[in-house]
Amino acid sequence: MNRERQAAMAEAFRARHQARPVLFLPNVWDALSARIFAAAGHEGLATSSAGVAWALGYPDGEIAPWADVVAATGRIVRIAAGLPVTADIEGGYAETPEIVGRHVADIIGAGAVGINLEDSRGGTVRAVDDAAARLQAARQAADEQGVPIVINARCDILLLQHGAEEGRFDAAVERCRAYLAAGADCVYPFGLRDPGLIAAFAQAVGAPINVTGRPGMPGAAELQQLGVARITLASASTLVAMDAIRELAMNLRSSGDFESLDSSVHHPAAQKLFQLKG
DSSP states (O other): OOHHHHHHHHHHHHHHTTSSSOEEEOEEOSHHHHHHHHHTTOSOEEEOHHHHHHHHTSOTTTOSOHHHHHHHHHHHHHHTTTOOEEEEOTTOSOSSHHHHHHHHHHHHHTTOSEEEEESEETTEEOOHHHHHHHHHHHHHHHHHHTOOOEEEEEEOTTTTTOSOHHHHHHHHHHHHHHHHHTTOSEEEETTOOOHHHHHHHHHHHOSOBEEEOOTTSOOHHHHHHTTOOEEEOTTHHHHHHHHHHHHHHHHHHHHSSSGGGOOSOOHHHHHHHTOOOO
16 A cells, blocks of 8 residues: 555544444455455454464464464455554554564555554553653654554453453543553453443543443444444454354254355455555
8 A cells, every 4th residue: 555645544543533423343364355355344443363374373462473363454455455454463563662662663665554552461461651751652653654553452451351340440541541541542441331330431531441342231322322432343243154154064064054154245246345546
């Protein structure tokens, strides 16, 4: 992708976090899923770190080779046909802020205009200063590349139940404020689902927040009223697809017939889906 065009797309993507309606970014894991969601009319895509890792044949958790993750992101960007793509790079696949910066440059090179960067590794929450330094390195790398990517800083205190229960909400707010000061554009309190707490968090942080859509949660319109700027799905969309494929596999194994192969999508339609111009 042309760097000037990529920079302009990144700026527009950042502005979209400040606009309405709420920004909904379905999570994709390969070129096929990206093309399907793009063709359905979504205005942008997020990658799922778990989904990408599974599609590459590895467990989640920064185990897949980094070069493979970058290449997979590049394929998603290409097939997204001009939609903004934000890449979930977990903790940066890096032990130090310096390597985070190098890897952010790599993912910008793949065409992404945003990243997720989380503050935990292996079930342990990083010290706030360490997490902030990694965000600063990511921002510096983006500045050096000339592409002002949207940095979505994920806070895992609530997910991992880090610290005393009565202090977790305030600790998450404090961390997210530090992450915004370090260069994040949006914060992602992973595991925050209660509507009242979502509204309180949005008000306390005073910046765009990302929540994860899950069954039983309010819909997009209500989340917008609560102050949410962005909704993603994490690995949920990948798991739904996996469930469908597993059911097909089991039906084929148990039935001995081919009735489960009936599909509303046929080869010509699939071919047309991938005949992109430009």
